[in-house]
């Protein structure tokens with residue numbers, strides 16, 4: 001008569017808690033592997049590191065209705081053709097430099113970071129580097145001594161000198177070039193790349 005209904009019993013809720021936790025855990029594992037396969041270098045959206053040997057552009061795609069990276073023919077970085085291993089080493093050095101120097105404290109990379117300074121996701125294609133011929137040299141000089149090579153990328157703010165060595169700066173540039181080839185689902189939108197300047 002006064003028996004507790006099944007759905008209100010303690011054991012029912014204990015079992016429910018266990019099933020929900022176990023179920024969520026499984027979904028989390030599946031999603032983790034699903035994400036890893038989509039975010040690792042060499043997947044559909046993230047080109048492998050040898051993309052630094054190629055020309056990269058970023059244009060609006062009418063069909064997809066969003067900006068998309070365009071990977072073109074050969075366009076060497078620092079006049080060198082990198083093997084898969086060398087490219088990975090160089091990009092990794094750049095990535096580690098951005099972490100060690102905490103660029104995210106001011107910049108945003110792939111949606112993570114701050115908005116004190118320009119978004120670096122497509123910085124390789126920034127028109128601020130004037131032309132494709134001058135770009136690498138200007139980037140090297142800027143990264144190694146930003147105070148004396150201030151460019152005013154629209155912010156009117158100055159980047160401090162972070163004591164980046166030339167080797168590190170080359171790595172950072174390779175990292176930025178590789179990052180600009182990543183399909184970021186149309187982000188940033190309304191971007192005019194350095195490539196369109198020269199047409």
Ligand code: HEC
Nearest residue numbers: 098101103106117118123126150151152153157158159172
């Ligand atoms: C204290 C803040 C701060 C930190 C930390 C910082 N930057 Fe900057 N960065 C800036 C500012 C401000 C600008 C804009 C400078 C200008 O207009 O001259 C800038 C500009 C840049 C640009 C040019 C942006 C473009 O649109 O092309 C690049 C590339 C860049 N930074 C790379 C880096 C890297 C790589 C790191 C880490 C190693 C870093 N920055 C760390 C403040 C910072």
